[in-house]
Amino acid sequence: MNNERKIKCITNENARDEKYIKTPVREFNKKNIFEVRNFHRSFPQYRETPLQELNALSRALGVENIWMKDESYRFGLNAFKVLGGSYAVGKYLAKRLNIDISELSFEKLRSVEIRNKLGDLTFVTATDGNHGRGVAWAAGQLGQKSVVFMPKGSAEARLMNIRKEGAEASITDLNYDDTVRLAKRYAKEHGGVVIQDSVKEGYTEIPTWIMQGYTTIIDEALEQIAQRVNALPTHVFLQAGVGAFAAAIVAYLASAFGTVRPITVIVEPDEAACFFISMEAGDGKPHAVTGFMPTIMAGLACGEPCNLSWEIMKDYADCFISCSDEITIEGMRTLAHPLPGDHRIISGESGAVGLGLVKTILGNSKFDQVKEQLKINKDSRILLISTEGDTDPENYQRVIAE
Numbered sequence: 001m002n003n004e005r006k007i008k009c010i011t012n013e014n015a016r017d018e019k020y021i022k023t024p025v026r027e028f029n030k031k032n033i034f035e036v037r038n039f040h041r042s043f044p045q046y047r048e049t050p051l052q053e054l055n056a057l058s059r060a061l062g063v064e065n066i067w068m069k070d071e072s073y074r075f076g077l078n079a080f081k082v083l084g085g086s087y088a089v090g091k092y093l094a095k096r097l098n099i100d101i102s103e104l105s106f107e108k109l110r111s112v113e114i115r116n117k118l119g120d121l122t123f124v125t126a127t128d129g130n131h132g133r134g135v136a137w138a139a140g141q142l143g144q145k146s147v148v149f150m151p152k153g154s155a156e157a158r159l160m161n162i163r164k165e166g167a168e169a170s171i172t173d174l175n176y177d178d179t180v181r182l183a184k185r186y187a188k189e190h191g192g193v194v195i196q197d198s199v200k201e202g203y204t205e206i207p208t209w210i211m212q213g214y215t216t217i218i219d220e221a222l223e224q225i226a227q228r229v230n231a232l233p234t235h236v237f238l239q240a241g242v243g244a245f246a247a248a249i250v251a252y253l254a255s256a257f258g259t260v261r262p263i264t265v266i267v268e269p270d271e272a273a274c275f276f277i278s279m280e281a282g283d284g285k286p287h288a289v290t291g292f293m294p295t296i297m298a299g300l301a302c303g304e305p306c307n308l309s310w311e312i313m314k315d316y317a318d319c320f321i322s323c324s325d326e327i328t329i330e331g332m333r334t335l336a337h338p339l340p341g342d343h344r345i346i347s348g349e350s351g352a353v354g355l356g357l358v359k360t361i362l363g364n365s366k367f368d369q370v371k372e373q374l375k376i377n378k379d380s381r382i383l384l385i386s387t388e389g390d391t392d393p394e395n396y397q398r399v400i401a402e
């Protein structure tokens with residue numbers, strides 16, 4: 001592997017322009033957020049995931065705070081994605097039953113009466129691993145079937161974890177975006193329900209619900225921060241694949257705090273940096289990366305931006321970063337072998353990239369210009385989200401052992 005640490009950063013001049021407070025963000029208003037959180041709370045497995053404070057590291061890097069939200073604890077599934085899949089499944093069933101989601105708890109969805117009303121359903125999805133595991137889990141919990149397709153090169157351990165949730169799952173010989181197309185074809189031919197986070201014409205509802213589902217993370221994190229300091233984070237780093245996770249959090253922050261929201265930094269692997277190249281193109285349109293994307297950040301190896309995510313990011317996200325795999329390796333190792341006093345966090349390839357970036361940028365004068373672009377200084381309070389644990393345990397061990 002090439003050991004060079006490469007970081008490219010581009011800033012979005014439109015992000016702070018008031019005229020841009022507009023449409024898609026309205027789907028992330030207080031009422032929606034409240035409904036999402038309540039739905040998740042109704043799951044017996046629901047617990048807030050921990051927010052770790054890396055005080056020794058923030059002192060060493062010369063910033064006020066570094067907080068890490070650890071999503072490896074989410075519902076015992078080692079990643080955040082179940083929040084989106086479960087909420088989308090819940091909203092879909094609510095719509096089918098003609099009931100408002102606020103009246104539909106997990107308990108109620110499992111009841112014999114509701115099961116009989118719904119009959120047998122099959123949820124279909126494509127995934128690098130985490131989303132599919134979340135959808136398979138939600139379907140299984142509700143007594144329904146799921147079929148999951150994975151792109152070429154997916155880790156066997158991730159496939160097994162999806163099968164353990166009762167799904168019919170397989171690895172294809174296609175890249176991620178073509179696997180999504182295959183899942184859609186399969187669902188059409190077999191009468192399945194597609195639970196996917198890529199927006200295409202006529203398919204916007206489910207991706208929006210998936211994105212709304214992710215807001216539980218930031219809602220919890222801000223509450224946890226408020227219990228410790230009387231201030232918002234100044235920066236939030238968000239890693240992006242199709243961008244649903246990052247855009248959901250950007251939208252939440254824009255909706256809740258308007259122009260005084262934290263600076264949001266979108267992070268992608270350089271082999272799959274579709275948001276970065278779209279911003280760089282400067283024509284306001286999403287652009288795709290095609291072919292295979294050789295990055296260890298499997299969850300971020302998506303070449304086609306979700307349109308809805310792009311609509312939100314181009315108007316509200318402040319900075320876009322493309323970086324090499326070495327950056328996330330730095331993050332994984334730093335979190336696995338923390339400074340004395342800091343908590344150890346098991347963070348996988350797609351989870352640790354934000355921390356790797358912060359450490360690389362602040363610890364190396366070569367990246368002073370990026371630090372300036374991001375407006376990071378000694379008063380910065382940085383929120384990072386480790387979106388997964390060791391979802392590919394073999395690779396995780398190899399990376400941290402070196």
Ligand SMILES: Cc1ncc(COP(=O)(O)O)c(C=O)c1O
Pocket residue numbers: 079081128130131197239240241242243244245246298299300302350351387388
């Ligand atoms: C661990 C992890 N982090 C981040 C992401 C990025 O999410 P999105 O595809 O919504 O951008 C993914 C996507 O699968 C993921 O698995």
